[in-house]
């Protein structure tokens with residue numbers, strides 16, 4: 526499929542959806558603490574999305590059973606919310622999306638639950654930093670490989686591992702559009718990122734290299750016992766003057 530370019534008016538509509546999703550993520554973040562269950566976080570997200578006259582984007586997508594993906598510790602992505610309480614020292618990745626006014630927004634963050642190990646805190650920080658390193662190279666005319674390579678370079682310079690099994694994606698009227706957006710690759714290759722390209726850029730990083738395996742529930746994707754995973758995602762538009770963040774806030 527070709528990359529679907531968005532007009533400035535469409536980008537505005539996506540920014541509106543993205544601003545809503547950022548508010549919802551703030552509400553979820555405020556509830557992350559020892560003792561909270563991920564099902565409670567899911568309820569908070571769903572109610573906040575519906576309250577804003579938006580629609581949860583993940584609920585029912587390919588059959589996914591919840592509004593948020595809640596992925597603790599070594600779970601990389603697609604964890605299903607549960608009644609198991611979060612414990613101090615856990616890390617928890619929350620990924621969610623919504624549709625508003627015909628357009629999608631997609632966003633993920635990894636949170637520390639109470640006090641976490643220095644290594645876990647560094648993993649979360651480096652994963653976020655790699656997103657911003659990627660964003661720095663995005664200007665009209667840059668190639669997709671420039672973005673991928675910038676993310677990979679930062680993660681590996683810190684001694685961590687870029688997950689290969691899952692990648693980011695184009696986004697717009699659909700949650701998943703072309704192109705795929707790998708967090709690894711070579712500069713100078715891939716499609717040109719012209720103004721109007723809208724992407725969900727989402728580095729997923731683990732402590733060390735290991736295959737990511739999907740569990741029996743058909744969703745939960747884990748990198749192996751003790752191999753912590755972090756995720757950081759924003760929806761971004763390429764404009765004539767450079768990248769525009771449609772979810773989250775610049776500087777993190």
Ligand code: MG
Pocket residue numbers: 631632693694725727758
């Ligand atoms: Mg995504």
